[in-house]
Amino acid sequence: MIINGVLIDETFAEAFGVRGTRIIITAQNQKWANIAAASITGFATSVIGCGVEAGIEREIDPSETPDGRPGVSVLMFAMSSAVLMKQLETRLGQCVLTCPTTAAFSGIYGDPETVTRINLGKNLRFFGDGFQISKQFGGKRYWRVPVMDGEFLVEETTGMVRAVGGGNFLILAESQPQALAACEAAIEAMKKLPNVIMPFPGGVVRSGSKVGSKYKALIASTNDAFCPTLKGATKSELSPEIGSVMEIVIDGLTDVDIRAATKAGIAAACALGSDNGIKRISAGNYGGKLGQFHFHLREIMA
Amino acid sequence: MKLSLHTLPQVPLEAETISPSLLLGKSPSEVEALPVFHGNNEMKLGDFFSVAPQSNNDTIEVEGDLSKVKLLGNAMSSGRLVIHGNVGAHLGAAMSGGEIIVEGNAADWAGREMSGGRIVIKGNAGHMLGSAVRGAAVGMLGGEIFVHGSAGNEIGHGMRRGLIAIGKDSGDFTGVNMRAGTIFVLGHLGQRPGAGLRRGTIVSMEGAELLPTFTYDCIYRPTFLTPYMLHLRKTGFDITDEVISGSYERWSGDSIELNRGEILLYVN
Numbered sequence: 001m002i003i004n005g006v007l008i009d010e011t012f013a014e015a016f017g018v019r020g021t022r023i024i025i026t027a028q029n030q031k032w033a034n035i036a037a038a039s040i041t042g043f044a045t046s047v048i049g050c051g052v053e054a055g056i057e058r059e060i061d062p063s064e065t066p067d068g069r070p071g072v073s074v075l076m077f078a079m080s081s082a083v084l085m086k087q088l089e090t091r092l093g094q095c096v097l098t099c100p101t102t103a104a105f106s107g108i109y110g111d112p113e114t115v116t117r118i119n120l121g122k123n124l125r126f127f128g129d130g131f132q133i134s135k136q137f138g139g140k141r142y143w144r145v146p147v148m149d150g151e152f153l154v155e156e157t158t159g160m161v162r163a164v165g166g167g168n169f170l171i172l173a174e175s176q177p178q179a180l181a182a183c184e185a186a187i188e189a190m191k192k193l194p195n196v197i198m199p200f201p202g203g204v205v206r207s208g209s210k211v212g213s214k215y216k217a218l219i220a221s222t223n224d225a226f227c228p229t230l231k232g233a234t235k236s237e238l239s240p241e242i243g244s245v246m247e248i249v250i251d252g253l254t255d256v257d258i259r260a261a262t263k264a265g266i267a268a269a270c271a272l273g274s275d276n277g278i279k280r281i282s283a284g285n286y287g288g289k290l291g292q293f294h295f296h297l298r299e300i301m302a
Numbered sequence: 303m304k305l306s307l308h309t310l311p312q313v314p315l316e317a318e319t320i321s322p323s324l325l326l327g328k329s330p331s332e333v334e335a336l337p338v339f340h341g342n343n344e345m346k347l348g349d350f351f352s353v354a355p356q357s358n359n360d361t362i363e364v365e366g367d368l369s370k371v372k373l374l375g376n377a378m379s380s381g382r383l384v385i386h387g388n389v390g391a392h393l394g395a396a397m398s399g400g401e402i403i404v405e406g407n408a409a410d411w412a413g414r415e416m417s418g419g420r421i422v423i424k425g426n427a428g429h430m431l432g433s434a435v436r437g438a439a440v441g442m443l444g445g446e447i448f449v450h451g452s453a454g455n456e457i458g459h460g461m462r463r464g465l466i467a468i469g470k471d472s473g474d475f476t477g478v479n480m481r482a483g484t485i486f487v488l489g490h491l492g493q494r495p496g497a498g499l500r501r502g503t504i505v506s507m508e509g510a511e512l513l514p515t516f517t518y519d520c521i522y523r524p525t526f527l528t529p530y531m532l533h534l535r536k537t538g539f540d541i542t543d544e545v546i547s548g549s550y551e552r553w554s555g556d557s558i559e560l561n562r563g564e565i566l567l568y569v570n
Contacts, residue, residue, distance in 0.1 A: 026525075067528040068546060103525050133501070133562070135484065135526055136444075136463060138533065142526060150522045 001298045003267075005274030006281060008297050013168045013262070014285035015293040018047075018077045019084045020163030020253055022057065022107030023120065025096055026071035030059060036102045037072035039095035044076070045200045048220065052078045052087045053165060053251050055197030066105045067153065073107050075197045077165050077251045084160060085118050092154070093124050100149050106140070108159030115161055121145075121154030164293050167250035167258035170208065170226065170282040171269050176244040178277030180204070183246045185272060186265035193264060195257040196250055208247040211286060223284070241279060255293050263300050303333070305351040307366025313341040314390065315350060318373035322362050322381025322400055330355060369409065375402045378419070391428070394421045397445065410454070416464070417443035422537070426451035429473065432466050433459035440481065442466075448537055455492065458485050461502060467534050477504045480563065484530065488539060499556040499563030507545055507568045516555035521569055523549050544570075 001008040025040070027033040037056050044054035053076070060071035076091075078084035096102050108115055125132045125143040133144040141156040171186070173179035187203035190196065198204075213221035224230050225237040226245045238245070248265055252258040272278050283297055303325060316339040319325070325333055334348025347353075356363065364374065365386040375383045375394040381401075383394075388406035395414040402421045410428035413421050414435065427449045433456055434441030441460035448467050455473035458466050461483040470489040477485050477495055480502040491510040505527065528546055535541040550566040 067525045068532065069525065069528075131562070133503075133564075134482070135503075137465065137484075137529060144526055151524065151526070153526045 001301060003270040003301065004272075006270045006278050008266070008270075008301055009280060009282040010298055011283050012285055012288070012297065013166070013283035013295040014288060014291035015164050015166040015168075015255075015258065015295065016079075016291045017293070018079055018163050018165035018251070019081045019160055020075060020077045020165075020251070021084060021088060021118065021158055021160045022073055022075050022253075023088070023092070023158050024060065024065060024071050024073050024105040024107045026060075026065045026067050026069040026103045026105070027099070028069065028101035030070040032099065032101050033070050033072045034059070036096045036099040037074050039099060040091045041074055041076075041199075042095070044091075047077070047079050047083075047165070051083055052076050052091075053197070053199035053249075054091075055199045055203075055251075057194065057197060058191075066155075067103055069103070075107075075195070075251070075253070077163055077197075077199075079165075081116070081118070081160060088158075089119055089123060092120065093127070097124060097127065097145070097147070097152055097154075103153040105155045106158035108161060110159060110161075115159040117157040118160045120156060120158045122156045124154060125156075161253060163251065163253050164255050164258055165251045166291065167252065167262055167293070167295055168247055168284050169262055169266055169297065170245055170247045170284065171278065172226075172238065172242045172245050172280040172282060174241055174243050174277035174279060178272075179244040179246045181276070182269040182272050182278045183248060185268040186248055189264045189268035190248070190250070190261045193257070193261050195254065196252040196261040198248055198250055198261075200249055203248060205247040205249055208245070208284060226282075237282070239279075247284065255295075258293070259295060259300055262295055262297075266297070266301055303330070303361075304354045304356050304363045304365070305333075305347075306354070307350060307364075307368060307371075308352050309350045310367060311340055311350060311370045313370070315340050315371045316373050317347065317350075317371050318376035319347060320351075320362065320364060320371075320374045320383070321376055321378040322360065322383055323378045325362050326360060326381055369407075372409075375400075375421075378402075388425070394419070397421075407451070408449075413442065413445070413447045413466075415441055415443070416445045416447075418445045420446045421448070423447075423449045423451070426470075427453040427468075429454035429456055430459060431457045432461060432464065433457070434479075439479070442483065448534075448539070450538065452489065458483065458502075461485070465530070467537075467539060469539055477502060477563075480504070486530070486534065488541075496555055496563060496565050498559055499565075500560040501562045503564050503566065505550070505566045505568075509567055510565070512553055512565060513556065515557045516553040516565060517557065519552040519554050519564075521549050521551050523547070524552070524566060527566070 041054040057073040065071040121143040128145040145152040183204040209220040319336040330353040336347045361382040372390040379399040391409040393412040398418040407425035413432040432442040450469040452470040467486040472487045474492040479498040491506040553565040
């Protein structure tokens, strides 16, 4: 399959079942909602070293938020519910409670069959040292925690769902600037879609990894088959004209969301085309034996 | 089902059988045979009301001068009760679900000790709205009461949870002995609001003279009010954008009690 001169590999991305949640952060203005969101999603690029993968899903207009103020929705994913719950409470307490004028609300509701309620402000309320106030309204419980700038309003719980982590595709280009330009175009297109985040810096991974290492202590190491400087030194997957490879990793609430994001991203990259140095799109997998979800590139782009 | 009053009661008529929980599914003749108390005389509901079936499966409509008819909707748990006109005391007492709509005024004790559901009174309400009975420490446990007119004294007496909103003025001792919950008064707050307040919130859109046992805290913008205000606006109250995004004086009290309650006064 070739799109605008770009070869789409006959391969698939292998992704895993994870746990995901969404929260809504509001503040006095969009600037401070964004600051809080950037803070809570910081150091959350990979579950391997950060515990969670998190990112900003979108900005939210005041007309859509529970308190009528500008907001941001944040998605967070982890390999287990225990890790997700712990990380959520810790990050909320350290990064949102501390941020001026913020409030935090649940971003997921639904059938108890598919949505589990997990703590959001339930334990954070104790920061109020007995002065906190509970308000039950509309079937929800909120906590008002007195703080120095006024009051921190937080909903008691948010929803956790089974989600999908590790969707991906690789952009193979003639040069580093060209690979980056294609990734930027892809991320811009993907950010318009709901229910997905691309957790790495700017949404892009420059250091895609493989499982295992010659060093026993490491569980992952550089994906040497896709490193352009190692074409002569290892069994390479790269043809002579490829000078740089970058990867986009996608986490989403459902496999349908990841499919949509993958399609939008690859289409945007291919729109630049081989005339702009974009030669090939590939994906990372583990032979199909580990992950429950397989995203076949050619099937998605058909 | 529609109940039409054909004979005015001479003394208060206790008609707690007029409740969706008790009437829905019954035939008109079965309904007419239900007992009511006219003073201390047991009579039949059909002695005062004619009953006609209607197509609304979950709604009981009642019409006529019901100002002496008490206990409508008592302990109801589901369904709708629509009252075309004024209604007597103890409307929706101890209700736990469903909805009551009164097109006119309601007498005293409306929503007494309710724990769920919603009461909407388009006119005025009497005293003891959503309150505990005399001698009880705890009153309303949940649900919502919306009065688009004014209401009398001791609104939400002993309230433990729930929401009360008054579209115009409230009488004296609003929120007396309140333990939690939220009361909005969009007009003038009567005297001695929050007396004995333990926890809970009383919000007024006008300034008020408070008891000396309340302490001024600050002026701030309480973000938690917005979901409430938007909800009240959707249910027909006149809530302006200014009061939604505005600032409020916060007063803590009652210091003769737990002192964890608050009165919020809109700063225009």
